[in-house]
Amino acid sequence: MNQNPDIKSAIDVLQAYWGYDSFRPGQKEAIGSVLEGNETMVLFPTGGGKSLCYQVPSLILDGLTLVISPLIALMHDQVEQLGKRDIRAAFINSTLPAYEIEQRLVNARNGMYRLLYVSPERLTTERWKNELPNLNVSLVAVDEAHCISEWGHDFRPAYRHIRSELSDLPDSVRWMALTATATPEVKSDILKCLEFTEPAIVSAGFSRPNLRWWVTQTDKKQDVFMNAVRKGVHKGSGIVYTDTRKDCEQKAARLSSAGISARAYHGGMKPDVRESVQNEWVSGRVPVVVATNAFGMGIDKSDCRFVVHFTIPFSPEAYYQEAGRAGRDGKEAFPILIWKEADETRLKSRILRSYPQYETLKKVYEGICDELGLATGSEHTQAEPVDLSSVCKRTALSKSEVKSSVEVLQRLEILEKIEFHKARTGVHFLVGKDYLETMIRKEEGAKAEFVDMLIRLFAPHAFGGFHYQDTPLVLEKLKINENSLMKGLHVLRDHDRILDIRQMGEQPLFRVTEPRMQKLQVDHDAVYHYRDVLLKKLEYMSGYAKTTRCREVYLRTYFGETNAKPCGHCDNCQSGNRNLGGKQNSVAVEDIKKVENLLKAGSLTPDVIQAETGWNRDKVKAVVSWLEREQRVKQSQDGTIILN
Incomplete structure (x- = not known):
């Protein structure tokens, strides 16, 4: 039987760029469907190789593959990995200055990229809309497509507008949606929202036969946790998920004091520290990371042997995705959940507390607008850093109240919030180049060399406003550590008054999506509907912890697989019930x-x-x-x- 010529081309690409001789289960079917021009939905478990399903076609199709991606970290990682394989790719998001976005769009128009990664919010900007007709788009890949649905565990409102924002693309453009976690409701919502009429649905199933699903109900959680990790590290590296930053630090310290090398990882750490922890774990230098759910997205480590959850996550989707980071190499691995009844009560209380009243939302909205210096009726075109501790002081609200209000305002598409993958340093020269060159001649020595290198790194754009560079790059070029960099910049700002500085990464960026309202207008039903969705998901997650059926069957049934058979090796199957x-x-x-x-x-x-x-x-x-x-x-x- 002759093989489809497009699939033959796909295998050639796979061998040439990735060095593999064959595809994983489902990949060939998904790629073949895309190349045939079908609307395609890909449902693969975590680690199932979704990215190849659009990356391989991008090297076969004539034109640009547009990838809609929700996380800046994922964009960075994917573009970096593609670059190592000599595949031309770029990303566009709000972390980039306007001139850089402009240049990358010109490059895309001129056919310099095979893939262009963009956030869904980018599609709504005037600059994008003006450029879209000039782009030769051949494929649109909507990654992490569960973000479309309110029933998805990472609902992102901007995802619901993708099809309408790209409605001017010609009918010849191919479309695909990819996700690792989709219940029947989410799958239906994705297809409806993307206007897929006769899609090919390629599913690798939610079975992970190498995973030994295990749940321990106990009031002595600390003891069970220590025993589980002691046993786990004899098999290889692992992740411990817990729900607070303080817990991460304490548990990592406890493991280390017991002779188990462990590092904490959470959103309160500096980006360069988080990256260092991640690299140490991926390379095997540190066997255990104790983390919040901020850890794991986009990390490619196939030989993780165990994942311990110290408390139940908020949803089966989150649990399946996080636990599924174990055993991606197909070898035996252990997802372990440790819980007690009080965990469910505590999480339910957190969900209820995370939906503030209107007056609180209004205060936070006004506080952020004031921090940004945004007048009533003014438009906010460029995302800027906001110190949320300053918003707390302005509003006399607690940190948790401000944080929960920001999340609701994001969900209502009133705010766009951007987290950083790497620390970035921004410089804005307040004097002209001639003045700086005169200063260099007068100063000479280390200070003169410092200013000269800053000009090389940040000019000419920093004369017109802030220009940002990745902090590790700045440190490498200047051959100094971060403390010395900040000390030198502060001298030039506070003493010499020749520049201003900003650090990105420690503070999130915010963009107010509509002109500032005189009085905040919100849809009450929209605010509290998603709260009820989260409560229902927590109920399902609690059901997983309490079920006496096969745990894999429980998860697969939740994701819509009605004929799943008992796995035979989870704790319930082994106990015989x-x-x-x-x-x-x-x-x-x-x-x-x-x-x-x-x-x-x-x-x-x-x-x-x-x-x-x-x-x-x-x-x-x-x-x-x-x-x-x-x-x-x-x-x-x-x-x-x-x-x-």
Whole structure:
């Protein structure tokens, strides 16, 4: 049988640029569908190789592949990796100055790139809209497509406008959507929002046969955590996820004091420190990273042997994605969840607290606008750094209130917030080049050399405004450490008054998406609808922790695979479910059958079930609770129990 010539070309590209002789399961089908011109949806698990599904076609199709990506870190990493393979690619996002965006768009127009990565918010800008007709786009790849859906775990409102913002593209342009985590509702939402009519859906399934899913319910979580990591490091490197920065620091310190090399990783650390931790873990120099969920996106390490969650995440999608970073090489690995009932209560409380009242939202919106110096009715075209601690002082609100308000304002598309992958240093010269050259001649020595190198690095653009360079690059060129750099810049700013400086990375960038409102207008239903979505997802995640069925079956069913078979190697499968409720609230199979048989005759109250079985009240409650969790019974409004 002759192979499709397009697929033959794809295999040639794979060998030439990646050095592989064959595709992973599903990749060939996805690439073949794109090359045939089909609308294509790709559903691959974490580590399944989604990126190749658009990167390979980009080297075969005539024209530009436009990749919509949600995270700056992912854009940086992908473009960097492609560059190492001599594949021309670039990204455009709000971290770049206007002149750099302009230059990259000119390059894209002239056919210099095979791939161009952009954030969804970029599509709404006038500069982009003016340039789009000049770009020879052949393929649009919507990465992390679950961000489209409110039922997705990383909902990003701008994703819902992708199709309309790109509506002027010709019909010949191919479209594809890619995600690792899509429930049936999310999948339906993606297809509807991207206006896919007859899509080819390529799914590698959500089975991870090499993963040994394990859950431990305990009140002695610290002891279980230490034992799990001790066992894990004998097999290889791993990740411990916890939900606060303080926890990261404490647990990393505890592991280190026990002789296990570990580093903390969280959003409160400087970008260069985070990058250093990441590199040490990927290279194997440090076996364990204790992190918040900020760790992992875009990290390519196939031999992670265990992932421990110290508390339950907010959703099965987040858990599947984070736990799925174990065993990407196909060898045996262990995702371990440690939890207790109080975790669910605490997380539920956090969700409820994270949705502030209107007056709080209004104060934060006005505080950020004031920090940016934005007058009523003024437009804000360029993202700028904002010190949220200053917003706290302006508004007399706590840090958590400001943070939660920012997240809601983002979701309502009132604010755009940008986090940084690498620290960047910005310089704006306040005097002319002639003045600086005169200064260099007068000063001579180390100071003169310092100013001369700053001119080389930041001119000519820094004479007209702030120009930014990656801080590691500046340090390398100047051959100094970060403390010396900042000391020298502060002298030139505060004593010589020849420049101004800004540091990006420590503070997020913000852009107010519409002209400043005199009075903040918000859609109340939109604000609180997503809160209810999160509460429902937490309920499903709690169900995973409590289920006595096969854990892989639970996850695969959640993601829409209705015919999943028990994996045979998760903790529930291995225990044989002889005692379905665990040691604390033992529920035997025969107890379950007894209650179900009683309910076949009709609904019963718990008191009647107690009388019929002769059990005590606690046992009746345990059995009924188990049946409710497994959705085999439900409780009516009058308190009676009925079969589902």
